[in-house]
Amino acid sequence: MRSGFAKRSQGVNTPSAPKPPSQQRSRETLARIVSATERLLHDRNFEEITVAEIAKTAHSSVGSFYARFEDKDALLDYLDIVHAEKLIERITEYSEDERWQGAHIEELVREVIRFLIGFFKEHKGLLRALTVRARLTDEPRFAEVTRRVNNRVPELIRLVLSRRSEIAHPSPDQAVYLGFVMILSTLRERLLFPEAYPTQLPISDSLLADELQHAYLAYLGV
Amino acid sequence: MRSGFAKRSQGVNTPSAPKPPSQQRSRETLARIVSATERLLHDRNFEEITVAEIAKTAHSSVGSFYARFEDKDALLDYLDIVHAEKLIERITEYSEDERWQGAHIEELVREVIRFLIGFFKEHKGLLRALTVRARLTDEPRFAEVTRRVNNRVPELIRLVLSRRSEIAHPSPDQAVYLGFVMILSTLRERLLFPEAYPTQLPISDSLLADELQHAYLAYLGV
DNA sequence: TGTACATCAGTGAACGCGCGTTCACTGATGTAC
């Protein structure tokens, strides 16, 4: 399987950061490009958006774009990185929160699921774009985000695992992990790509949250 | 959100079948085109494959291709339909199988999950292509397969529901359905797009099957 | 059973469009002395 995307000259696995802007002016341009793209991703896919369009929306120009980014794809890399950092930061904050000290596993799982739902909804456009890209190619670099989410989320998992004594499943570590895989898969499908689901049987986010929580706890044998 | 795919002239929601071949010769050509495409999809995405390449692999020509299909996309429509029919057929056979007469819900769920895993693995390439396409656009037509799978699978669900007395969940219908959504999401992610998952923690298909079964039954409260 | 004509099937070079990328140029900001 080969990539459909332009190969980066600097070789493999090095998501290229934008050439660092050295003046305030161009830093602002970069910011405008980023936010314009996120806005455009809100209801189109990355492939459907042209560089010219991004430039125009950002009140900038195609040339300026290429002054920062090696190619179109490098922009998505950059968004990926920025976004992953935000996620890691939020997860860290979250897992350090002291309210978990005395909490039961039920409460913890409930909150983690709500947190994830919030995150998916907040970054829907970008997450869609990154997910699709990861799946359009197998340049391993592009599976980064999903992998990163799947790997960072372990911090949340560790939180759950610290309640290990409440878990009856014979291999709690594996079950906690696999259960998370199931939760993340389900949320990705339902929240990022809802078109695939019949609308006749609408399932609200909060029902989904409740049922995922229920399923997860039942699986762990709490 | 607009489609990135060519719009069909004949209007909306009408997946165009190929112009029916009237001679044996062209029927064979059509068959070669179909099988060449499925072969190519085995390790590339639909967008990465050119019409010229399909024609060449099928020992045919670009012109012949367009004699059958209105455009490139119509081919994927066609594969979608053919494939969905196969699935429906197999599910029907499956659910009529008499061995379910006396079976317990545990056994039934176990077999259904294995059936689904087999199906996903057997048609991996095509299913990937169809899933990605459904997600690259929101022409509702393109979400057909996923929706069709999500809708045909209810036959399997009905099978499970016929064991309703063994289910403790307060709303068994909803739980059976939602649990299936979780199973399908997880299988799609892990089997169709395995790149996203770290290889350090390998999970075999049969472990996955066991754990999904376990999780599902626990969720239903069997 | 043969001939004439119509339709079907096949071919691949040429076309054309969309879009990513380049490039020659103008203007703004920073730096050296």
Place this chain on the structure above:
DNA sequence: TGTACATCAGTGAACGCGCGTTCACTGATGTAC
């Protein structure tokens, strides 16, 4: 505090490549009488 020069930033028309699609043509199969 001013002048000269270097670098950074911005612009958008023009380029070019890839690939889906068309089209003029050849050959094969079917049909009418």
